[in-house]
Structures are given as C-alpha cells and as structure tokens.
Amino acid sequence: MAAPPLLKTLPLLRLRIRLCLHHHNFLTSAIFPPLRLPFCTSASSGSTWSEENVLSSASELLRVKEPPKFFDRFDDPSYRKWKDKEDEILRDIEPITLLAKDILHSDRYMDGERLAPDEEKTVIERLLAYHPHSVDKIGCGLDSIMVDRHPQFRQSRCLFVVRTDGGWIDFSYQKCIREYIRKKYPSYAERFIREHFKRSSG
Numbered sequence: 001m002a003a004p005p006l007l008k009t010l011p012l013l014r015l016r017i018r019l020c021l022h023h024h025n026f027l028t029s030a031i032f033p034p035l036r037l038p039f040c041t042s043a044s045s046g047s048t049w050s051e052e053n054v055l056s057s058a059s060e061l062l063r064v065k066e067p068p069k070f071f072d073r074f075d076d077p078s079y080r081k082w083k084d085k086e087d088e089i090l091r092d093i094e095p096i097t098l099l100a101k102d103i104l105h106s107d108r109y110m111d112g113e114r115l116a117p118d119e120e121k122t123v124i125e126r127l128l129a130y131h132p133h134s135v136d137k138i139g140c141g142l143d144s145i146m147v148d149r150h151p152q153f154r155q156s157r158c159l160f161v162v163r164t165d166g167g168w169i170d171f172s173y174q175k176c177i178r179e180y181i182r183k184k185y186p187s188y189a190e191r192f193i194r195e196h197f198k199r200s201s202g
Helices: 010-026 051-062 077-105 117-126 134-138 173-184 189-196
Strands: 142-149 157-163 168-171
Touching: 077 117, 077 157, 077 173, 077 189, 117 142, 117 173, 134 157, 134 168, 142 168, 168 173, 173 189
Parallel strands: none
Antiparallel strands: 142 157, 157 168
C-alpha cells in the first residue's frame, strides 16, 4: 500500500521548519522578508520541493545589500584642503626650525657664545622679527644673538638678544614660529599650532 502524499513530504517539511526557525533567530524582518515556503505541495499540481529548492530559497534570504562604504576623511574636500595646507606650512617652517634646534642642541656653540654672522642674520630675520614682543626684546638696540642657559631652567639652552647697552634677554624661537604662522596662514594657524606645538611652550 502506497504511503499517503503527506508522509512522503514529511522529511522536507521538517527541514523547512528547521530553516525557518534558524533564520528567524538571526534575521530581522526589517532587513529580510519573512521566509515563505509552502509546507506541503499540491498533489494535483504534481510539483514537489527538493532539499535543493529549500536551500536555494534560504540562500536568497541571506543575500544582503552591499555594506555601506566607510567614510574616508580624504573624501571630504575641506579635510583634504587642510592636509594640503598642513604640509605646506610644515615645508615652510622646517628649515628655520631645524636651524634653531641645531643651534641650541648641538655642540657647535658654547654657552654664552655669539652666533656666526650668517646664522645670526637668519635668526633675526626669520625668528626674532616675528616674536610677538620683539620691540621690547630689542629695547635700546640689537647688538647680537647668543646661545646660553635659560635663566630659570638651567638644563635648557635658549637664544638671547644681546642689546647695545650690554643687557641681554632670552626669547623663544617657538613663539616666533607660531606668530609667523599666524600672520602668514591666519585661517589654519590655530589648528596647526594646536596639533604641532607642545602646550607647555605657549
């Protein structure tokens, strides 16, 4: 005696139910449509569901749209413009920054020694001229630039203005560079200074 049609399709029915329950636990209805598979086939139509049909239908549900592209900051024109300007400022101040560091941290100059004429000229024109208080620093007149120990922080060396009356006063080369940037790159200065200069040097 032949088994009833429902009994023949029972294994596939169980598989479909398991797939439905499995996907229901992991997929939300907002992203994926509900799984709609026939739980039995029509005997009159003669159509049957194979395991391959069920798995194919399930895989359709697992197809998701292409994930959104992560936002790349370089896609933002204003960010690209900032990075280009940042590179320009760095190239601009690099020579004088390296010179100042070399003068202060190398052994080319002893404490209290005057700078060589060419380097002194560069320091006056590229640094001291931009110090926010350069007039007060120069005072009665500029005689020379020397290197010596900081009057308070003896482990550090700094640049000094030597005045025509024999007096001398220290000045920060970083303050000079910051003021130069503010004057030449006013729209980008504060951001650049915030990102590239130590807070303690302010």
